Structures are given as structure tokens and as C-alpha cells.
Amino acid sequence: MRSDNRTEKTIKKKRRRKKHYLLRFIIFLLICVGLYFISHIDYFTVDGIAVAGNEEVSDQEVLELSELRTGMNIFDVHPWFVERRIKKNLYIEDVDVDRKLPNEIVIHVTERSGKAQFKMGKKFVITDNDGMVLEISKEERQVTLVDNIQVNGAELEKTIEVEESDAYEKTMAMIKAMENNDLYFKRINIDGNDVQAYVYDTLICKGKYDNVMSSIESDALRTVIYNLYQSSIESGVINISSNNYCSFTP
Numbered sequence: 643m644r645s646d647n648r649t650e651k652t653i654k655k656k657r658r659r660k661k662h663y664l665l666r667f668i669i670f671l672l673i674c675v676g677l678y679f680i681s682h683i684d685y686f687t688v689d690g691i692a693v694a695g696n697e698e699v700s701d702q703e704v705l706e707l708s709e710l711r712t713g714m715n716i717f718d719v720h721p722w723f724v725e726r727r728i729k730k731n732l733y734i735e736d737v738d739v740d741r742k743l744p745n746e747i748v749i750h751v752t753e754r755s756g757k758a759q760f761k762m763g764k765k766f767v768i769t770d771n772d773g774m775v776l777e778i779s780k781e782e783r784q785v786t787l788v789d790n791i792q793v794n795g796a797e798l799e800k801t802i803e804v805e806e807s808d809a810y811e812k813t814m815a816m817i818k819a820m821e822n823n824d825l826y827f828k829r830i831n832i833d834g835n836d837v838q839a840y841v842y843d844t845l846i847c848k849g850k851y852d853n854v855m856s857s858i859e860s861d862a863l864r865t866v867i868y869n870l871y872q873s874s875i876e877s878g879v880i881n882i883s884s885n886n887y888c889s890f891t892p
Contacts, residue, residue, distance in 0.1 A: 686716045686744050695751040698733045704749060707731060708739075716741055724749075732776045732798060756785040757817050760802060762793040771817050773801040773810075786820070788813050789831040809833070812851055819858045825867070841867055842876045849882030862886035 689712050693701040707728045710719060721739035728737045728749070736752040757771040759782065768777040768785060775796050777783075791810055795803035804810045809832045816837075820826060827847075829840040837854045839847040847854065847863065857863040866880055866888045878892045 688712050688714050688716050688719070688745055688747055690746045692746070692748045693751060694748060696734075696753060698753050698755060699731055699751065703731065704728060704734075704751060708749060710747060710749075716743065716745060716747065719747060732774075756783055757821065758786050758788050758813070759783055760788050760791055760793045760796075760804075762796055767793055767796040767802055769802060771814065771821055773814055775800060775802060786817060786827050787829045789829060790833055816855060816858070819855060823858050823861060823864060825858060825864050841880075844877040845870070845875070845880070846878075847880045847882060853882050853884055853886075856884075857882050857886045857888060860886045862888055866890065 688710070691705060691708075691710050691712065693704045696704060707730060708724050709727060710724060719739070719741055721741070724739045725737040728734055728751070733754050733756070734751055735754045738750040740748045740750065742748060754770050754774075754776060756768040756776055758769050758773075760767045760769070762778070764780070766779045766782050766787075767775055768779060768783050769775050775798050778796055778798070790806070791813065792805040793802050794805060812832050813830055816830060816832075816839075827839040827841060828843070831838040832851065835851050837847070837849055837851050839854065841847065847867075849857070854863070863880070863882065863886075870876075870878075870880075870890065875892075878890055881889045881891065883889075
């Protein structure tokens with residue numbers, strides 16, 4: 643008899659537990675539904691999308707890659723997926739999508755810059771200062787053009803294949819030195835140990851590779867170029883010798 647009572651009590655407890663679990667589940671479901679509807683009211687409709695940190699890539703291109711648009715709900719924006727879509731542009735190194743409640747989105751962009759371009763047939767291969775290919779273009783870009791290096795192959799996100807490896811390594815080292823010392827050459831030609839670097843089409847720096855590199859790193863060459871710029875001189879030859887000595891010939 644006692645055994646039957648215990649069994650009956652156990653069954654009743656199990657039934658009560660099931661009711662409690664069901665009630666909790668229903669409450670949880672109601673909360674989720676409520677939150678969904680609250681989050682999808684007009685208050686959370688995106689009415690502004692801003693792009694920050696970009697110079698190479700236009701706002702319009704970033705927005706097109708993001709696939710974001712005004713009028714969508716801010717909670718339907720998933721930053722990780724948006725960031726992956728934007729990074730398809732190789733000029734973009736990093737992206738951070740910030741949802742600013744209730745209705746704004748800011749896309750923060752960190753860019754890679756094209757630092758050198760090489761001719762490959764009728765096309766131009768644009769790379770960063772580590773030689774990674776960012777773009778293969780039919781048109782010349784406003785970055786340093788590298789002469790005297792034959793490109794055998796180029797593929798996006800990989801380094802270019804070249805015939806003259808020594809000249810290529812020297813060129814890329816000079817490209818990095820230029821960036822570190824706030825100097826820009828329109829064109830570079832390295833032939834063995836001889837360097838010709840074009841500030842303008844008619845203003846040329848000439849010298850041995852080691853001397854040119856030393857004058858860049860010491861800021862001596864930048865000082866000379868700046869002084870010529872201040873004097874509106876855009877034609878002539880800057881001869882670079884040892885000990886960072888630079889002489890100008892009109």
C-alpha cells in the first residue's frame with residue numbers, strides 16, 4: 643500500500659515538473675517574440691551609414707561591397723559578414739562595423755596603399771610595399787612606376803614573379819625607404835648598381851644604389867627636393883654621391 647502511495651506521489655511530482663518546464667518555455671518564447679517585435683519597430687530602422695578612414699577606396703565602393711542600405715533594421719546587420727564582404731577589395735586591410743543604436747552604422751576602414759606598379763604587357767600590376775598584388779589594371783595608377791623589371795606572372799594577393807630578382811629587391815627596399823621618409827618618386831629605374839629616380843618627368847635623381855638609399859634615409863635628398871620645390875624648379879638633375887652629398891645641375 644505504501645509502495646503504491648509513493649509511486650503515485652512520484653508520478654504527480656513528475657507531472658508538476660513537466661508543467662513548470664512547459665510554463666517556463668512558454669514564458670521564454672513569449673519574451674523572445676516580444677523582443678523580436680520590439681527590435682523591429684521603426685525606431686531601429688537604419689537611416690544613416692557612414693564610412694571612415696578610407697582614402698584609396700571611395701565611400702560608394704565600400705557601401706556597395708557592404709550590401710548595407712538605409713531602411714533595413716539595425717539588428718539585421720551582422721558585422722562579421724559585412725566585414726568579410728568589404729575585405730574582398732584588396733586595398734582594404736581591416737574593417738570594423740559599428741552599430742550605433744538606435745539607427746546608425748559606421749564602417750571604419752583601414753587601407754593598404756598601392757606603392758609600386760610594374761608593366762606586364764599592356765597592363766599595370768599594382769602592389770603594396772611588400773610586393774603583394776592589389777590590382778591588375780589596364781590603366782596606369784598614380785603610384786611609383788618601376789622600369790627595367792620584367793614581370794613573368796602576377797596573381798592577386800600574391801607576390802609578383804620577376805626576371806630581375808636583384809633589381810626587384812633593391813626597388814622594393816627603396817619603395818619602403820621612400821614611405822618611411824615621406825618621399826615620392828614618379829618613376830624608378832635600377833640597372834645594376836645605377837639608379838635613376840624621377841621626381842618629375844624632367845627632374846631626375848641619379849647615383850649609385852647605396853648612395854641614393856643613404857641620402858633617402860638621412861633626409862638629405864628630401865631636403866634638396868623640398869628646396870627645389872620652394873624655388874619652383876621642376877627640371878634638372880640631382881647627382882647623389884657618397885656621404886649624402888647632393889649636387890644639382892639645371
